[in-house]
Amino acid sequence: MTKALERREKLRAALIRAAERMIAERGLAGLKTRDLAREIGCANGAVYNLVADVDELILRVGSRTLLRLDDALTLATSAGEPSPRESLARIALAYCDFAAENLQLWRALFEHRVQVDKPLPDWSVHDQMQLFRHIYQPLAALFPERSPEELGITARSLFSAVHGMVALGLEQKLVAVPLPALRKEIAGLVRAMIDGLVACDVKRSGGG
Structure with missing residues (x-):
């Protein structure tokens, strides 16, 4: 696995964990991709490079x-x-x-x-x-x-x-x-x- 792919997989796992925490705290309606991107340290649009x-x-x-x-x-x-x-x-x-x-x-x-x-x-x-x-x-x-x-x-x-x-x-x-x-x-x-x-x-x- 290349370093770029490894970094992407780690960021993707961090995104899913962050979404899990956000839903647990706020409910499904409180899930905001902008907040998730800020939490994991990526651009808002980059979220859709990690999930479809x-x-x-x-x-x-x-x-x-x-x-x-x-x-x-x-x-x-x-x-x-x-x-x-x-x-x-x-x-x-x-x-x-x-x-x-x-x-x-x-x-x-x-x-x-x-x-x-x-x-x-x-x-x-x-x-x-x-x-x-x-x-x-x-x-x-x-x-x-x-x-x-x-x-x-x-x-x-x-x-x-x-x-x-x-x-x-x-x-x-x-x-x-x-x-x-x-x-x-x-x-x-x-x-x-x-x-x-x-x-x-x-x-x-x-x-x-």
Whole structure:
């Protein structure tokens, strides 16, 4: 690697870290390329020699957030009782805790929208989809008769339910819920959903 290329990569990494700090402090709406350029010591226009556009910069920050979330969910999976039902409850709680502790970065994952006709880069899609394995694997153990497509739909449905509770519960307005109460409700929801799905499968198979 030439010195010029090495310097560019270091400056690019510094830009992404600076954007991450700015979003964490100000939220997505507070991300300003002029301020970023000043912080890393380059001209404003030089930012676009390091990333293609603001979309890429936000997605790069998002991938860093998703990687840390992945680590948190991995830890939750192995942190207690090995039953799939309880693993899913712990994963949901870890998701809630991560969102509460990284509120602006977590919000940015969902607030950012690229243009309709602009596809997401493969690396960004991969980083997002990787997280679903944490939900998919316990569901596959609970429902071995279900097809991969069915399990995928159930995983997305379970995530949507938990995400909705977290998003509303952490909203800093009238619907805000104290974190301990929110965690209790989320764990109860996940267990109730799993129990209901198991009961439905038993009934459908003629076991009850």
